[in-house]
Amino acid sequence: MKPSVLRRALALACAVLAGAAAAQPAKQFPEASEAVPELIEAWKQADSICRGVPGGDVKVAAACLSRSVYGAAINERGWCLGKEGEDNASMDWHECAAGSLRFPPFKLPDF
Numbered sequence: 001m002k003p004s005v006l007r008r009a010l011a012l013a014c015a016v017l018a019g020a021a022a023a024q025p026a027k028q029f030p031e032a033s034e035a036v037p038e039l040i041e042a043w044k045q046a047d048s049i050c051r052g053v054p055g056g057d058v059k060v061a062a063a064c065l066s067r068s069v070y071g072a073a074i075n076e077r078g079w080c081l082g083k084e085g086e087d088n089a090s091m092d093w094h095e096c097a098a099g100s101l102r103f104p105p106f107k108l109p110d111f
Contacts, residue, residue, distance in 0.1 A: 028105060029073045036077050040093050043070035071103035 034042075049063035071081065074093070080100035082091030094100070 027076050028108065029076055032073055032076075034073070036074060036079055039070050039074045039077070040079070043067055043074060046070060068103060068106060069108075072105060075102045 046063045046067040050060060050067050053060045074081075075096070078096050079093055080096040080102055081093050082088075082101040083094075083097075084099045084101065086101075091101075096102070
């Protein structure tokens with residue numbers, strides 16, 4: 001391979017890698033100390049309140065928001081809930097892979 005072609009290929013590879021690194025969102029919970037099993041248990045507890053009680057109560061709203069926070073924190077640790085095309089009843093927590101579903105990032109209030 002000619003040096004000029006090799007340089008262009010290397011430059012393109014560096015640009016792609018830099019773009020991929022820039023595309024990954026910053027962690028919302030980089031200092032968190034909870035382990036994945038602990039977060040999954042907290043997510044399950046919040047989920048049971050969020051899904052099990054009719055809306056309108058403050059504790060239901062808090063549980064649903066908590067579930068989203070726990071989900072985002074679990075995703076940051078490389079774990080996902082469900083896969084594309086999977087029905088809700090079949091979804092389970094697993095190490096993220098291609099096709100895994102992730103919780104969307106959200107803006108936390110300043111504390």
